Amino acid sequence: MPRAGGCAAALVLAALALTASGCATTSTGPLEPLVVGWERFFKLEWQPGARDGRPVVWGYILNDWGMPAASVRILVDGLGPGGELLEQRLAWVGSLTPGMRAYFEVPVERPAAAYRVRVFSFDWVLEDDLGIRRRRFP
Numbered sequence: 001m002p003r004a005g006g007c008a009a010a011l012v013l014a015a016l017a018l019t020a021s022g023c024a025t026t027s028t029g030p031l032e033p034l035v036v037g038w039e040r041f042f043k044l045e046w047q048p049g050a051r052d053g054r055p056v057v058w059g060y061i062l063n064d065w066g067m068p069a070a071s072v073r074i075l076v077d078g079l080g081p082g083g084e085l086l087e088q089r090l091a092w093v094g095s096l097t098p099g100m101r102a103y104f105e106v107p108v109e110r111p112a113a114a115y116r117v118r119v120f121s122f123d124w125v126l127e128d129d130l131g132i133r134r135r136r137f138p
Contacts, residue, residue, distance in 0.1 A: 025047040031075055031120070038119040043066040044074070046117045051105065057115050058105040063096035068125040070095045074104060078112030086112050090120055119136050
């Protein structure tokens with residue numbers, strides 16, 4: 001003979017499974033920078049080019065702030081003639097000390113009418129007398 005508590009436990013587990021699966025949805029929309037206002041800290045310049053016959057976007061990023069930044073990633077958007085988003089690429093830049101200018105080169109799938117390059121994410125490196133710690137944005 002089944003116990004009444006077993007049915008209640010099964011219902012609770014089913015409700016939890018449905019709740020958890022609802023939280024596991026993923027976004028298929030375009031990527032956006034994780035840090036609002038990154039333009040205050042970094043300057044970017046870029047242009048389209050080619051490497052070994054394949055399209056790339058290359059340029060420079062400048063840490064224009066007074067603190068070292070680590071784990072810097074950039075987001076390259078390929079845009080169509082009407083400004084529509086055709087493709088996105090994330091690229092790793094690495095670490096930038098204050099005033100440092102670094103080269104980047106990002107392969108893209110196909111040439112686009114225009115490109116937009118933005119800082120996607122970074123960590124500030126904070127120093128104190130106990131060593132170095134990082135603050136992730138966001």
